[in-house]
Amino acid sequence: MxxxxxxxxxxxxxxxxxxxxxxxxxxxxxxxxxxxxxxxxxxxxxxxxxxxxxxxxxxxxxxxxxxxxxxxxxxxxCSTANGLTKEVVEIYQLFKEGRYKEAREAQMKFNPARLIQDKASFPVATKDMCNILGMNVGDPIKPSLPSEQALLDEMELRMKKLRE
Known part of the structure; x- marks a missing residue:
């Protein structure tokens, strides 16, 4: 294997x-x-x-x-590919097509949506992202604790900005 x-x-x-x-x-x-x-x-x-x-x-x-x-x-x-699949794949595809400047710009646009997740623990941040995107993957299991609402609001805002 x-x-x-x-x-x-x-x-x-x-x-x-x-x-x-x-x-x-x-x-x-x-x-x-x-x-x-x-x-x-x-x-x-x-x-x-x-x-x-x-x-x-x-x-x-x-x-x-x-x-x-x-x-x-x-x-x-990428953990973010669980929910932000299109955005992750876009960076890869643009690069493979030789569209390096566009791939770099896609990465730069993507990074704030990923970096905010550093304020949560893993895998809680991935679950948060998926739940915000409507995937309903449930709450984290102990000993992991749920993220604060202010963080969830910021994550949602950054993902919304990414998808504009």
Whole structure:
């Protein structure tokens, strides 16, 4: 079964670029990686160290879709794609069509709607976004706490502005 390595140093377990390269070169079912570090130097090194094999690196930071693609990432694994699918896909499609300025502008327009989610915890922020968009995914489960109404109002405002 194909497997992606997941680098998420925010939880205290970052993977070195050397370890990622070693795993990618020696474990045949490891086919790529989601990098949620937000560190473009790190991502660029993973891309450089694995360019000689069939390995697909993805950004894991929704605010770095465009820059990740510029660095050589295959795409992005985005929590916001659960609700803001059209907007996430638009950045990717514009880039793949060679419309780089438009892709960058789409990313810049998108970022405020994603950055406000940093004021909530995850996965609560993703549930909040989906609920605001009418997807009715329910309340967070404990120990996660619901977001304050003021934050929900700001999230709704930013998503509305994104879709204008």
């Amino acid at each position: 194909p497997v992606l390595i997941y680098n998420n140093p925010r939880v205290g377990y970052g993977l070195s670029t050397e370890l990622v390269s070693k795993l990618a070169h020696n474990v045949e079912n490891i086919v790529g990686m989601k990098d949620s570090s937000g560190n473009l130097t790190y991502l660029s090194e993973v891309i450089r160290l694995t360019k000689d094999i069939e390995f697909k690196p993805f950004t894991g930071k929704d605010t770095l879709i465009f820059l990740g693609l510029c660095a050589g990432a295959c795409g992005s694994v």
